Amino acid sequence: MTEKYEIIKSALLGVLDKKKYAGLREILLVMNPSDIAALFEDLDEPRMPLLFRLLPKELAAETFVEMEPDAQEVLIRSFSDSELKEVVDELYVDDAADLVEEMPANVVKRILQQADPEMRSSINQILRYPENSAGSIMTTEYVTLRPNMTVGEAILRIRRQGVDKETIYTCYVTQDRTLIGLVTVKDLLLAEDDDILIKDIMLTNLISVTTVTDQEDVARMFSKYNFLALPVVDGENRIVGIVTFDDAMDVMEEEATEDMELISAIVPSEKSYTKSTVLDLFRSRIPWLMLLMVSATFTGLIITAFEDALAAQVALTAFIPMLMDTGGNSGSQSSVTLIRALSLDEVRLSDIGHVIWKELRTALLCGISLAAVCFAKIWLIDRLLMGNESITPMVDAVVCLTLVVTVICAKLVGCLLPMAAKALKLDPAVMAGPFISTIVDAISLVVYFLFAQSLLGV
Amino acid sequence: MTEKYEIIKSALLGVLDKKKYAGLREILLVMNPSDIAALFEDLDEPRMPLLFRLLPKELAAETFVEMEPDAQEVLIRSFSDSELKEVVDELYVDDAADLVEEMPANVVKRILQQADPEMRSSINQILRYPENSAGSIMTTEYVTLRPNMTVGEAILRIRRQGVDKETIYTCYVTQDRTLIGLVTVKDLLLAEDDDILIKDIMLTNLISVTTVTDQEDVARMFSKYNFLALPVVDGENRIVGIVTFDDAMDVMEEEATEDMELISAIVPSEKSYTKSTVLDLFRSRIPWLMLLMVSATFTGLIITAFEDALAAQVALTAFIPMLMDTGGNSGSQSSVTLIRALSLDEVRLSDIGHVIWKELRTALLCGISLAAVCFAKIWLIDRLLMGNESITPMVDAVVCLTLVVTVICAKLVGCLLPMAAKALKLDPAVMAGPFISTIVDAISLVVYFLFAQSLLGV
Numbered sequence: 014m015t016e017k018y019e020i021i022k023s024a025l026l027g028v029l030d031k032k033k034y035a036g037l038r039e040i041l042l043v044m045n046p047s048d049i050a051a052l053f054e055d056l057d058e059p060r061m062p063l064l065f066r067l068l069p070k071e072l073a074a075e076t077f078v079e080m081e082p083d084a085q086e087v088l089i090r091s092f093s094d095s096e097l098k099e100v101v102d103e104l105y106v107d108d109a110a111d112l113v114e115e116m117p118a119n120v121v122k123r124i125l126q127q128a129d130p131e132m133r134s135s136i137n138q139i140l141r142y143p144e145n146s147a148g149s150i151m152t153t154e155y156v157t158l159r160p161n162m163t164v165g166e167a168i169l170r171i172r173r174q175g176v177d178k179e180t181i182y183t184c185y186v187t188q189d190r191t192l193i194g195l196v197t198v199k200d201l202l203l204a205e206d207d208d209i210l211i212k213d214i215m216l217t218n219l220i221s222v223t224t225v226t227d228q229e230d231v232a233r234m235f236s237k238y239n240f241l242a243l244p245v246v247d248g249e250n251r252i253v254g255i256v257t258f259d260d261a262m263d264v265m266e267e268e269a270t271e272d273m274e275l276i277s278a279i280v281p282s283e284k285s286y287t288k289s290t291v292l293d294l295f296r297s298r299i300p301w302l303m304l305l306m307v308s309a310t311f312t313g314l315i316i317t318a319f320e321d322a323l324a325a326q327v328a329l330t331a332f333i334p335m336l337m338d339t340g341g342n343s344g345s346q347s348s349v350t351l352i353r354a355l356s357l358d359e360v361r362l363s364d365i366g367h368v369i370w371k372e373l374r375t376a377l378l379c380g381i382s383l384a385a386v387c388f389a390k391i392w393l394i395d396r397l398l399m400g401n402e403s404i405t406p407m408v409d410a411v412v413c414l415t416l417v418v419t420v421i422c423a424k425l426v427g428c429l430l431p432m433a434a435k436a437l438k439l440d441p442a443v444m445a446g447p448f449i450s451t452i453v454d455a456i457s458l459v460v461y462f463l464f465a466q467s468l469l470g471v
Numbered sequence: 472m473t474e475k476y477e478i479i480k481s482a483l484l485g486v487l488d489k490k491k492y493a494g495l496r497e498i499l500l501v502m503n504p505s506d507i508a509a510l511f512e513d514l515d516e517p518r519m520p521l522l523f524r525l526l527p528k529e530l531a532a533e534t535f536v537e538m539e540p541d542a543q544e545v546l547i548r549s550f551s552d553s554e555l556k557e558v559v560d561e562l563y564v565d566d567a568a569d570l571v572e573e574m575p576a577n578v579v580k581r582i583l584q585q586a587d588p589e590m591r592s593s594i595n596q597i598l599r600y601p602e603n604s605a606g607s608i609m610t611t612e613y614v615t616l617r618p619n620m621t622v623g624e625a626i627l628r629i630r631r632q633g634v635d636k637e638t639i640y641t642c643y644v645t646q647d648r649t650l651i652g653l654v655t656v657k658d659l660l661l662a663e664d665d666d667i668l669i670k671d672i673m674l675t676n677l678i679s680v681t682t683v684t685d686q687e688d689v690a691r692m693f694s695k696y697n698f699l700a701l702p703v704v705d706g707e708n709r710i711v712g713i714v715t716f717d718d719a720m721d722v723m724e725e726e727a728t729e730d731m732e733l734i735s736a737i738v739p740s741e742k743s744y745t746k747s748t749v750l751d752l753f754r755s756r757i758p759w760l761m762l763l764m765v766s767a768t769f770t771g772l773i774i775t776a777f778e779d780a781l782a783a784q785v786a787l788t789a790f791i792p793m794l795m796d797t798g799g800n801s802g803s804q805s806s807v808t809l810i811r812a813l814s815l816d817e818v819r820l821s822d823i824g825h826v827i828w829k830e831l832r833t834a835l836l837c838g839i840s841l842a843a844v845c846f847a848k849i850w851l852i853d854r855l856l857m858g859n860e861s862i863t864p865m866v867d868a869v870v871c872l873t874l875v876v877t878v879i880c881a882k883l884v885g886c887l888l889p890m891a892a893k894a895l896k897l898d899p900a901v902m903a904g905p906f907i908s909t910i911v912d913a914i915s916l917v918v919y920f921l922f923a924q925s926l927l928g929v
Contacts, residue, residue, distance in 0.1 A: 043676035047695050172660050181657055182640050199639055202630050218501040237505050239717035259697035269727035270811055277807035278800050286812040294833040298804050309793035316789040331774040334912050335767035342736050342905050346756050349735035353728050354744040375752040447800050454792050
């Protein structure tokens with residue numbers, strides 16, 4: 014796939030430079046808009062408008078939508094007003110709204126000037142909704158039917174209106190703009206008789222979202238109910254737009270990326286890795302690194318407080334990294350499991366009792382198995398193989414007891430913090446590995462030194 | 472949403488126990504299959520068949536598909552043969568194949584006995600494909616058209632055949648079973664004339680996958696191209712099935728969960744958290760914990776080797792956790808960023824030069840900023856505020872120099888290992904935080920002690 018694309022790309026660019034435009038156009042016509050858009054990413058600025066002008070109107074708009082904002086901006090700046098109008102007219106309203114959001118102010122002004130008044134008002138409507146809400150990702154182009162239409166009339170209406178709609182497969186039945194049902198094209202085509210009334214075949218147990226529903230909840234409903242489209246209603250149950258499955262897929266991908274970034278102590282950004290500059294990466298990575306580094310002051314203070322114990326039993330120091338890493342890993346296992354379960358709605362806040370009980374027993378099993386293997390390993394490798402005389406059975410016991418307690422604390426902290434975040438209406442993903450490691454580090458060191466003091470008398 | 476569901480649930484169960492079946496049926500009829508399935512999860516075994524028998528045939532099958540395997544098994548065991556046949560007949564082939572895969576052998580035997588011969592052979596065909604391949608998630612029910620049909624004939628064919636097909640919206644044009652084009656219902660409905668031939672309006676620049684394409688690649692094509700369905704072909708470009716967008720969404724969700732599990736040192740499992748027993752959780756968590764614990768032996772050995780240095784400068788020990796955590800966090804930031812970029816196809820193996828150069832500069836920026844803040848923090852808090860006399864400017868310098876080198880090493884290891892895994896055709900997500908922490912721990916300790924030896928002369 015990828016290699017094939019590279020070959021096609023260099024062939025196409027060769028043809029472009031030789032000005033064999035007719036042949037090039039033939040090739041572009043059989044390509045997919047996404048692939049043509051990818052091609053644009055690799056063009057230098059002067060060649061972009063050249064290639065773009067070869068595309069027929071509809072394909073041009075479809076390709077334009079798939080391009081990255083910076084390529085779009087280069088193109089728009091090269092467009093004449095009438096060229097810009099042609100592209101904008103072909104865009105679906107939600108894509109046009111996305112474009113307006115991404116472009117700098119002077120480009121936005123030109124776009125809105127070229128859009129027809131209806132499109133302009135729809136764009137403005139979508140832009141008024143909060144970021145990441147259903148309203149901000151919906152499109153206002155959908156097919157509405159009336160309950161008293163016949164199936165035949167409905168099909169006729171779709172044939173007349175459908176060309177400008179993002180999807181025609183789900184049609185919404187309204188009465189005085191209130192959403193009262195839905196009918197799919199499948200229902201219409203498979204209806205036994207063209208004279209059946211829409212109200213007799215429409216589905217009335219509707220699932221809808223409001224304009225302010227979080228886009229993550231919208232995406233979850235798509236994956237739960239397998240919808241092609243989901244209606245967006247206002248406070249009075251009047252339909253104002255629809256979200257289509259492809260936008261829901263984009264949201265799912267975005268939200269999964271965001272969760273993974275939070276889990277690994279990165280401030281989420283919407284830029285892809287390739288588009289991010291070094292400064293972008295720095296800005297998204299330094300805040301958590303700085304915070305976590307400064308909060309490690311506590312672990313340092315704990316070690317300083319027990320300096321005498323360490324001086325008396327230098328062997329103890331060697332096990333600090335192992336204890337900290339195992340605690341950190343145990344905690345991040347629990348936290349990520351819970352973060353994902355909360356985000357997929359598998360676990361709810363009311364399940365907290367079950368969760369604690371399950372994690373506690375898992376922690377006990379893990380802790381005891383780890384401690385048993387660790388005890389043997391320390392004795393066999395560190396004492397017998399490496400001949401480290403300062404490791405007594407008691408030192409070994411202190412390490413392994415600490416291990417059990419650390420794993421239990423880590424798993425409890427790991428499951429409780431994401432649930433606490435959820436209860437506080439924060440994103441549970443913030444309470445992931447790095448944050449939990451810092452807490453568990455401190456706990457495990459205190460436990461370690463307390464065991465050392467009481468069992469080794471240091 | 473959730474609270475509403477709880478209220479409905481207890482109301483429904485109350486009605487069920489009072490045997491008001493007619494009223495209950497009315498309520499179920501307006502509910503969504505996914506929501507009815509969720510209701511079954513909360514029923515005890517004797518009540519399940521009772522409620523299920525209230526559902527009309529088609530709704531019953533749709534609900535059945537949405538249920539968890541254990542509830543499905545309870546139901547099947549309670550079914551008479553004719554009841555089982557009714558449900559199986561209503562299932563789409565891909566759902567039936569999923570069911571057969573999940574059930575124990577004796578239940579599978581009964582299901583296959585009740586399936587009609589055509590369905591049985593389709594199920595067996597799907598089950599022959601490797602797990603996680605396009606073949607294993609496809610359905611064999613789709614609409615095919617001939618190139619010489621007219622639009623009118625095509626619509627008639629869809630109306631006759633459509634009822635049993637998972638999607639009718641994308642129809643595939645074949646000649647001698649070879650896939651030569653596709654036509655959407657939108658194209659058909661919007662065609663100007665019913666006498667236009669399919670071959671004149673069909674799309675011929677097809678994107679298809681083969682039966683053995685990895686399901687993750689299939690899902691990525693859906694999110695890239697916004698398809699409703701994707702044809703699956705065999706080696707001779709003959710269509711053998713289609714994958715629909717809802718299955719692609721499930722795969723996206725599954726693969727994101729799997730990546731998050733791998734990132735946090737969990738062996739992925741297909742069971743949800745709620746369905747996992749303590750033993751399941753133990754089994755998926757202990758392997759990596761054990762491996763990482765044992766590999767921490769190296770960090771222990773490094774500390775033991777430099778025991779004398781630590782004994783001479785006990786203050787050095789206090790900074791080990793901070794250095795290790797910062798290294799681990801820096802490494803996991805880079806690795807998770809790369810893992811996600813590789814999995815979304817934003818970064819390719821050939822980009823390795825750019826990636827290293829970008830990470831190196833980011834690491835330098837992060838390392839120097841962290842070191843500057845750390846230097847001041849150690850001096851102000853540890854030395855002046857806490858009055859720790861053993862912290863000299865030289866000790867502070869050793870810690871901060873180590874920090875810079877550690878962050879650089881961590882970011883390089885963090886970006887190189889996922890790319891190495893990709894080159895070796897492994898899942899890059901295995902090379903995430905926990906694994907990288909262990910390596911970076913060892914590097915940072917060695918660097919720390921080498922700086923200490925040369926600058927502090929210990």
